[in-house]
Amino acid sequence: MIGSSQTLNSLGAKVVVASSCDESHPPENITDGNPHTFWMSTGMFPQEFIIRFAEPTKISAVTVDSYSVKHLKIDKNTSQNASQFESVTEKEFEHTEGHLQSNVISLNGSSATHLRFIITSGYDHFVSVHRVSVQD
Amino acid sequence: MTLFTSSHPANESTATGCTCSQDGPIKHLCVWLLRDALCPCCRGASRKTAKKKKTKTTESRASFSVINETRGFIYSVWTLSTLMVKLRARCLLVGDAAVGKTALSHMFHSDGTLFQKNYSMTTGVELLMKCVNIPETNNSVELYIIDSAGKQTLVEACEKMWGELSLLCLVFDLTSEQSFANCSHWMERVHAHCHGLHIPGVLVGNKSDLSARREVQVSVAQEWAQTQGLEYYETSAKEMENCDAPLLGLARAFHSLYQERRETIQNLSPA
Ligand SMILES: Nc1nc2c(ncn2[C@@H]2O[C@H](COP(=O)(O)OP(=O)(O)O)[C@@H](O)[C@H]2O)c(=O)[nH]1
Ligand SMILES: [Mg+2]
Numbered sequence: 001m002i003g004s005s006q007t008l009n010s011l012g013a014k015v016v017v018a019s020s021c022d023e024s025h026p027p028e029n030i031t032d033g034n035p036h037t038f039w040m041s042t043g044m045f046p047q048e049f050i051i052r053f054a055e056p057t058k059i060s061a062v063t064v065d066s067y068s069v070k071h072l073k074i075d076k077n078t079s080q081n082a083s084q085f086e087s088v089t090e091k092e093f094e095h096t097e098g099h100l101q102s103n104v105i106s107l108n109g110s111s112a113t114h115l116r117f118i119i120t121s122g123y124d125h126f127v128s129v130h131r132v133s134v135q136d
Numbered sequence: 137m138t139l140f141t142s143s144h145p146a147n148e149s150t151a152t153g154c155t156c157s158q159d160g161p162i163k164h165l166c167v168w169l170l171r172d173a174l175c176p177c178c179r180g181a182s183r184k185t186a187k188k189k190k191t192k193t194t195e196s197r198a199s200f201s202v203i204n205e206t207r208g209f210i211y212s213v214w215t216l217s218t219l220m221v222k223l224r225a226r227c228l229l230v231g232d233a234a235v236g237k238t239a240l241s242h243m244f245h246s247d248g249t250l251f252q253k254n255y256s257m258t259t260g261v262e263l264l265m266k267c268v269n270i271p272e273t274n275n276s277v278e279l280y281i282i283d284s285a286g287k288q289t290l291v292e293a294c295e296k297m298w299g300e301l302s303l304l305c306l307v308f309d310l311t312s313e314q315s316f317a318n319c320s321h322w323m324e325r326v327h328a329h330c331h332g333l334h335i336p337g338v339l340v341g342n343k344s345d346l347s348a349r350r351e352v353q354v355s356v357a358q359e360w361a362q363t364q365g366l367e368y369y370e371t372s373a374k375e376m377e378n379c380d381a382p383l384l385g386l387a388r389a390f391h392s393l394y395q396e397r398r399e400t401i402q403n404l405s406p407a
Contacts, residue, residue, distance in 0.1 A: 022221040025398070035406045040398060043224035043390070044280070045300055067401055102407030124333070125302055125390075126397045 007033030007133055012054030016082055019047045030129050035065050035100065038130040047119040047127065050082050058136055059107045065131040066101045068124040069093045074105060076112035085116050095123045100130055220274040225390045227279045228298055230322055231307035232315040233286035236342040238262070239373035240307065241283045244383055261297040268387035277387035301330055303386045304337030306366065311349040316357065323364055336389035338367045338382045345372040
């Protein structure tokens, strides 16, 4: 096992930018550690959200629980502002039917204050993200 | 049980649905059950009603379970009618050359709600943005309409600009049998472009003002539209007849799709 998995809320992390907002499925649902609550995109691609950590945080991997996401890119920075990102990795998710996708994405222990998740395409018009957790 | 709070009349084991139904039972229950407030029309009289009925236990239990069962439904009605969603859809406007796509797209924004319009001669694609409100909700759909040139020689180049489509507006000329026949080719092209993803859409027979020259009958167009899963509309861009209807149809279709998907996602099991 690599490190321990922590919910983002317990690390003081929160979503500071999201490209879609359905008021009944807000982006805070991504960081609350609960796979039953979700943020949902409201149409078109790409879609993105940015998570800010309280302080620079070493991350070996992130786990993303989602639905209908096809391709995800992750960028990071170590700045106080949500700008000037460098790309870290990208991954093609497998399609699931009737249950959530769960993907572990290695970030090689890089340090970050912001992580930007860009969903470049989906298996459907709308995608949802239920939980993002990090392994240190 | 999170929707019920202790101060709520419906929380009492003897509670029944409020017997007054001024605004219709659904709206009434929405306000009453979910807002933790007194019933808006009887001002809490239902509580008394409930107590009075204490002796008739079977009846009150039955009503209570009805409230419980309908709660999920009521909750979704409630969220849909109060919380705002702005959807975004990329809508392809396509059909043979000269059927009136550009004329129609200019009508779409004649009511002044167009926010942005860019014109690009080189690519043969014009992009318009139009925001459509979904009646009886706080929700709206921003339609990014791509007016794609219909000329055969330009189609290939234009298709590169279509991108990932959300909606389809397929247009033909009611005075041209050929433009209607070609709709099936356009459908094939769009299907191939979308790699199997279902795209809600409408079929529009334009130039309805030229009734003497009509070559395509309503019933024929309607029937074909149905086989393709498209809603059918007739418009006249020239006379500004019915031009908003296809847009509203598209926005509604996308909105229902969103609601369906949201429902599905709500019922998913964990990974
Ligand atoms: N009578 C009539 N003519 C129309 C109508 N809509 C468009 N036209 C005419 O049809 C021609 C082609 O229209 P246009 O919008 O450029 O077609 P597009 O190639 O599909 O974009 C123009 O001469 C328009 O004035 C309509 O509803 N009625
Ligand atoms: Mg044109």
